[in-house]
Amino acid sequence: MFLTQTVSRQRDIAEVVFRNGWGYMRGLLTGGSAENPQLPTPAVLRKIFIELGPVYVKLGQLLSTRPDLLPASYIEELSTLQSSVPPVSWGDIEVVLRQELKQPLEEVFGFVNPQAIAAGSIAQTHRAKLIDGREVALKVQRPGIEAIIEQDIFLIRGLAELVDRTEIGQAYDIKSLAEEFTKALRDELDFILEASYTKQLRENMSTSRWFDPAKLVIPEVYWDLTTRKLLVLEWLDGESLLTANFTQKNGVSPQEERREITRLLFRAFIQQLYVDGFFHADPHPGNFFYLKDGRVALLDCGLVGRLDPRSQRILTEMILAIVDMDAQRCTQLTLQLADSAKPDNLANLEVSYERMLRKYYNLTLSKISFAQVFYEVLQIARENRIRLPSNMGLYAKTVANLEGSARIFDPEVNLLDEIKPLMTDLFQRQLLGDSPLQTLLRTALDIKSLSLESPRQIELLLDRVTSESLKWNLAIKDFDGLRRSLDVSANRLSFSIVVGSLIIGAAIISSQGQTSQFSVLSNALFGVASFLGLWLIISILRSGRLRS
Structure with missing residues (x-):
């Protein structure tokens, strides 16, 4: 249905795709089928997104956070996507400001710089000063961007429905991915969400036992001025760390x-990843500022990720398993993380981990890139058709961005070296929680409950065993097939015995009998035995059991 709507935009997309020679996508757009679909090369895919415009650049940026879906070469290429759009004129921005503010513009701001200091596909930022003298940053949504995004969301969903009809579309559940990406695009239009993320990160980073919170700053949100299309933040005076x-x-x-x-x-x-479970998911160099007073600022909190306590525990153990080069434990932890069922061949999964970790056997921790290792973990899961939660991709991309930014800023640094001193503290926290006394009391109550219930449960079990009322429900994989094979084998064995008995009986009668009646009976028995034996041989050959 989507092919009959938004025709002009569809024509633009088709033109870009045709120009870049993506045969598979050409087939989908024209309603054809595509056998063995292949993605274009990373450079071509990046070029397609750029030519399609700001919304698709944003889509490419979102795809770059999913190393669980795309190989590392695509993630690296798409990570370089930046929205290159000219800023909207001040007159249009002023209209949005006046619509969003509850008071006249002149009563709120003493000064607003009409020149944008940054411009993106969804919003642009201006420096301003409140009427009381405080300096702020205004993030203002581009006029008309909602309509553009809704139109492109409609097309993305339509394309997802077409791709979903192919084998690759069903394998990766393309329709669900399209819904996930369209939700992320819509969320970026709501600056109230970004403000709430900024506030939560600011609160989480205000206390720590691992670093001095006074040295890290996240801008304060001015809630009385913030709306869905206008985000007002504390102005932080500094420059990029790089x-x-x-x-x-x-x-x-x-x-x-x-x-x-x-x-x-x-x-x-x-702390964000393994303690709070709520993390800034875009730590690229441009989002770290060195302020004039020596503090470090973390900016642009629009993209965040979440990890539940169970995932935090598994990922912490995964770090230890990688450091210990334990392929078997990596296999177990991957299966614990997985959304999908276990792979058909666990041995292949473990062999893949053995092969991957073998490359790092003789390397020191300072020479190992943890982000690269975890990318390989995601690749192994993908090759073994293990579907991991989407937040694993965001986690991996965050770690990769963090490690990459740190290596640019300080080439000698290593993530694992920095994590290692905290591992004991981290495991202790996951074992005992934030309140060891509370954890101890809860464990004591569980033990008490178990001790009170166990005797009764044992009594019931013994009673059922002695009364012969205990039943075992066993489910053996492929047991029906084994049973049928045994039945066929038993039938053939019985049939062979009957054929052999007929032959032996005919031979005895032939050797003993002197009359013509015995001779006829002997020949008849030999004939029947020969026919049945030939039929048995043919049935065995037709079943293929004699093939090597």
Whole structure:
């Protein structure tokens, strides 16, 4: 149905796809079928997204957070996608501001810079000063962007329905992925959500036993001015970490300061990932600012991820299993994480882990990229048709971005080296929780309940065993097939015995009998035995049991 609607936009998309020579997609857009569909090369796919416009650039950026779906080469290429759009004129932005504010613009702001300091596909940012003198950053939604996104969402869903008819579409549940991406696109239109994420991260990072919270800042949200289309944040005066100029001060060298900042960021994200379960999912270099007062700011909290306590525990154990090069444990933990059923061949999964970890046997921790290792974990799961939760892709991408940013800022740093001193504390927390006394009391109650119920349960079990009322329900895989094979074998054996008996009987009669009647009977028995024996041989040959 979608082919008959939004014709002009569809024509634009088809033109871009045809120009880039994507035969498979051409077949889908024209209603044809595509056998053995293949993705275009990473560079071609990136070019297609750029030519399709800002919404598809955003889609490409979202796809780059899913290394559980795409190979590393695609993730790396799509990660470089940036929205290159000119800012909207101040007149159009002023209209949006006046519509969103409850008071006249002049009564709220003493000054608003009409020149945008940043422009993206969905919004652009202006520097402003409140009437009371406080400096703020205004993130204003681009006029008309909602209609554009809704139109492209309609097309994305239509394409997903077509791809879903293919084998690859069903294997990856393309329709569900399309729904997931369209929800993410709509969420980016709601700045109230981004404000709530910023507020929660700010609260979570305000306390820590692993780093000094005073050295890390997340901008404050001005809730009284924030709406779905306008986000007002505290202005933080600084510059990107990568361009900041570090000098010797207070006896601390620039290299030592870089190492301290790197350790601060690593520990902050370790807390977000493995303690809070709520993390900033886009830690690329542009989102880290070095402020003039020496603090580090974490910006742009629009993309976040979540991990439940069970996933946190499994991922923490996965780190330990990777460090210990334990392929069997990696296999078990992957299956615990999986949404889908177990693979048909567990041995293949374990062999894949053995092969992967063997590459790192003789390397020190400082030479191992944990992000690369976890990307390979996701690839192994994908090759063995194990579907992991979508947040695993976001987790892996976050770790990769964090490690990549840190290596650019401080090339000698290593994530595993920074995690190792915290492992004991991390495992202790997961074992005992935030309140060891409360955990101990809860465990004591569980033991008490078990001790009270166990005697009664044992009594019931013994009673059923002695009264012969105990039944065992066993489900043996392929047992019916085994039973049928045994039945066929038993029937053939019985048939062979009957044929042999006929032959022996005919031979005895032939040797003893002198009359013509005995001779006829003997010949008849030989004939029947020969016919039945030939039929048995043919049936065995037709079943293929004699083939090697």
